[in-house]
Amino acid sequence: MKNSDITRKSVLAYGMGGFGRQSLYIIQNTFLLYYFVSVAGLNSAAVGIMMMLAKVWDAINDPIMGSLVDNTHSKYGKVRPYILYGAVPLAISFFAMFAIPQGLGQTGKMIWATVFYVATGMLFTLVEVPSQTLLVRLTDDSGERMRLARAKSVIGTFGVILPPVVIPLIMEKLDDQWLAYALSVGVFAVLIAVTYLAAFAGTKERVELSDSTHIGLFAGLKALFANKYYRKYTISYFVYGAASAAMNGVMMFYFVARYQNATLTTVLALIMMVGMFGASIFGKNISDKFGKAKTCIGGLCLSIAGLLLRVVTGDATMFIMIFGIFCYSVGVALYMACLWPMIGDAIDYGELKSGIRPESMAFAGVTLISKIGEGVSAALLGSALGLIGYVQDADVQTAGAVLGLQHLSSTVPLLFVVIMLVILLTNDMDKKHAEYEKALLAKRGVTA
Incomplete structure (x- = not known):
């Protein structure tokens, strides 16, 4: 029979992983470029290129990680061991990325930034790909996947909101910006580790599939490339990664240049919280009615x-500005609320068509494509800051630079x-899903 009876404890625990993911994501995309350039004093163009080149390694690392997880069998299951053993190293590396020693020279700072930026990306893959794959290991029911995704979106909203509220407030209280970033990011690093470990402890992989067969890396990639739904969803997420990095990466620069107030990120975060929280809660109800x-x-x-x-x-x-960003936030929250369940549906479709089920490779591909989008966007932003006339450490930016920042954050x-x-x-999956689901259950020899 279909495995669809998920306990509230499992839903809550799975959702906890959303806080770890979102807080890491929003801190890195909102504050990292500003920290590297304006606090650590690194060259913006060099940082942008470094971030983009780091994604080249991700292009190799992520699919390999997905293949490794797909072929893992342990007492904790297929995906949960990686969440258990990767959470703490991820938190340490993430903290180190925002704790560049002040005594280092420019070369030393750049090396430190590069090492921990790459390490954080790898460890994020190690933890987050299994965390996302857990969605389809907990249930094979599409409706229950939406329920799990809603929990992750709702709890993840706090990961989106708290960093832009807390970090600027600490920056305002402390004159030493190095210390402000180290303290604030250190707190969130601990929370990231704790919430991922909670996701491990409170869940159990319940979907039993005949997945003991080894899935080769190239066979899995071939099946994913042939999956028309998977292609649509991953390409859209690549573009989303670029859009999100473009907006979040430049907002701190924009607020400081136009309003001389970095703490406006707190106001922005609260506005986004209202929109994203509401969309996360009601996303399932809306999708149940409209698909x-x-x-x-x-x-x-x-x-x-809004944009x-x-x-x-x-x-x-x-x-x-605030109303436009509010509309943007509600919209992307509805998109994200449905994306991961749609990836699960695409995995089911792929199994039906190809006979293999590279679950973690599928989620690794989504994570990879988003990071590439973010990397491309970060590289372009690093160069764009110079092109628009942004002057590092200037008390007042030119009108042209302010206008350029406005377009980078909106256009x-x-x-x-x-x-x-x-x-x-x-995308016609809503129309075809019942047909695909019935055929897949019949192929497995399972009664609906």
Whole structure:
């Protein structure tokens, strides 16, 4: 029979992993470039290139990690051991990335930044790919996957909100910005480790499949490339990674340059919290009524409307800027609420068509493609700061630089989100899912 009876404890524990993922993600994308450039004093173009080149290794590392997980068999299951043993090293590496020793010279600082940026990316893959794969190891019911995804989105919202609230407040209280970043990121590093370990402790892999057969790396990749739904979802997530990195990476620069106030990230975070929290809670209800595909499309249309408002008005008032970002946040939250369950549905479709089920390779591919999108965006931002005339350590930026920052935080993400919408407009999984599910259960010899 289908495995669909998930306990509340498992739902809560699985959701805890969302805090670890989102807090790491938002801190890295919102504060890291600013920290490297304005606090550590590294060259922005060099940092951007370093971040992009680091993704080349991810292109090799992530699929290998996915293949390793798919072929793992242990007393803890297929994916949970990696969450257990990787959580603490990930937290340590993440902290070190924001704790560059002040006594190092420019070369030493760049080496330190590179080593721990790469290490954090690898360890994030080690933990997050299994954490995402856990979704399809807990249940094979599409509706229950939405329930699990909702829990992860709701709890993950706090990971999105707390860092932009806490870190600027600590920066404002302490004159020593090096110490401010080390203390604040250190606190979140501990929380990242604790929440991932909670996800390990509170869950148990319950879906039993005949998956003892070794899945080769190239066979798994071939099956994924042939999966039309998987291609759509991963390409859309690549573009989302670029859009998110573009907006988050430049907002600190924008607030300081236009409003001379870094703590506006706190206001922004609170506004985003309201939108994302509501969308996360009601995302499942909306998708139950309209389907995951239409919910995604509707969310992206709302994001486009919010960004377009900012572009057309040029953030004429702070209210317009905040309202535009609120609309963007609600829209992408609806997209994210449906993405991971849709990846699960795509994995089921792939098993039906190819006869193999490279679950972790599938989620590793999604993680990889997002990181590549973020890396490309970070590299472009690092170079764009110089092109728009942004002057490091300047008390006042030129009007041209401020305008450039405004476009980097609105026009560039708008273009990316439009591309996401075009990609997903042809997604027909909602119409075909029941048919695919029935055929897959019959192929497994399972009674629905």
